[in-house]
Amino acid sequence: xxxxxxxxxxxxxxxxxxxxxxxxxxxxxxxxxxxxxxxxxxxxxxxxxxxxxxxxxxxxxxxxxxxxxxxxxxxxxxxxxxxxxxxxxxxxxxxxxxxxxxxxxxxxxx
Numbered sequence: 751x752x753x754x755x756x757x758x759x760x761x762x763x764x765x766x767x768x769x770x771x772x773x774x775x776x777x778x779x780x781x782x783x784x785x786x787x788x789x790x791x792x793x794x795x796x797x798x799x800x801x802x803x804x805x806x807x808x809x810x811x812x813x814x815x816x817x818x819x820x821x822x823x824x825x826x827x828x829x830x831x832x833x834x835x836x837x838x839x840x841x842x843x844x845x846x847x848x849x850x851x852x853x854x855x856x857x858x859x860x
Contacts, residue, residue, distance in 0.1 A: 751767070751775050751776075751797060752764075758786055758844050759786060759789060760783050760786040760787070761789045762788065762791065763791040763793075763794065764790070764792055764794065765794045767842060769792070769795070769805050770802075772790070772804060773805045784813070784816060784818070786818065787819040787821075787849045788818065788819070789823060789846075790820050790822045791842060792822060792823060792824040795824070795826065797826065798824055798827050800827065800832070803824075803827060803833075803836060805823060806820075806822060806836060807833065810834065810835070817856055819837075820837065821837045821838075821839060821845040821849065822836065822839070822846050823838075823842050823844075823845050824840070825840035826839070838856065
């Protein structure tokens with residue numbers, strides 16, 4: 751798990767371990783991330799199933815409930831199959847765009 755910061759955004763990149771291990775690691779260290787928008791970059795993982803993305807659902811709901819963005823980056827899934835409750839995009843740039851749009855929505859009170 752590689753952690754980078756870019757302003758008010760934390761980017762977590764997973765390279766080798768399983769998605770379940772990553773979710774577990776994020777949950778254990780959540781206090782370090784809870785005040786930042788989160789981008790979870792799974793681009794290095796070659797095989798991702800819908801079940802892997804759903805592993806992030808509880809964490810995503812908690813983070814979004816605290817008025818922070820939570821975005822997963824991967825181009826290895828069918829985006830049409832993803833649940834509406836979780837944001838999955840194919841590129842890091844799109845993750846930044848989603849966070850910017852959600853910030854505007856929060857500022858406007860949506």
